[in-house]
Amino acid sequence: MPVSVRVPGQARGAQPRPDRVPDQARGEHTHVEPSRARPPDPPVEPAPAVLSAQPSTQPSPRPAVRRHSVRGQVLDALRAALADGQLVPGEVYSAPVLGARFGVSATPVREAMQRLAAEGAVEVVPNRGFRVTLRDPRELAQLAEVRALIEVPVVLRLARTVPPARWRALRPLAEATATAAALGDRAGYAESDRAFHGAVLALCGNEQLVMVADDLHRRARWPAADNPATRRAGLLADAAEHTALLDALIAQDLTAVQSLVRGHFGGAAG
DSSP: OOOOOOOOSOOTTOOOOOSSOOOTTTTOOOOOOOOOOOOOOOOOOOOOOOOOSSOOSSOOOOOOOOHHHHHHHHHHHHHHHHHHTSSOTTOEEOHHHHHHHHTSOHHHHHHHHHHHHHTTSEEEETTTEEEEOOOOHHHHHHHHHHHHHHHHHHHHHHHHHSOHHHHHTTHHHHHHHHHHHHHTOHHHHHHHHHHHHHHHHHTTOOHHHHHHHHHHHHHTOOOOOSSHHHHHHHHHHHHHHHHHHHHHHHHTOHHHHHHHHHHHTTSSOO
């Protein structure tokens, strides 16, 4: 729709109007003073295009999706598939096949898989694709030990300094882990568990520590259990530890906090 722009000043082609005009009805001769010269109006810039409020009959163009956004979505989907056991440890998957599965090209899949390879979740198989890493119990125990060396001292220090109100604010995150556990949602639990631990450690104000702990958390994710009942029981037990730890932190029960936070990393804890 053309945008009409009102231009101030005289209309083009109109005659200048005198300041005083003759009064012909009285027959008097009236002196007409010449009008003062006014500067020309500044040029009017074209109005920017705006979206019409009325529905258009033409289809709107689809916004272009940036590659890093696609890669991020594929990375999240691959992590969920790994957590749920949809990608089987020891199996080799090609980027084109996975790309067809997600409805994208092979390029963002390769980029996402390279990230997962850096995290230790998969390994590159030349000319074939990526093999899902099989984590043995010894490796998982080592990762849990390293996480404990970082997280346990931080949580114990925070238990002495952070007021109860700050801990209460983390209640929804602990509840989210319990909800995912009750549903047996392995992928959902992995993300909610990561969010809970990250929020606890973030209270220390050390961003580098939080990033290192987050990387270890991703590496230490459990392999999916074959038995859904066993998987659900493990998730429920882990989520219950989150709730108990948060209750102890709110109550400022340092003895209980120390016992719970050390026990949380004693096994294959999340």
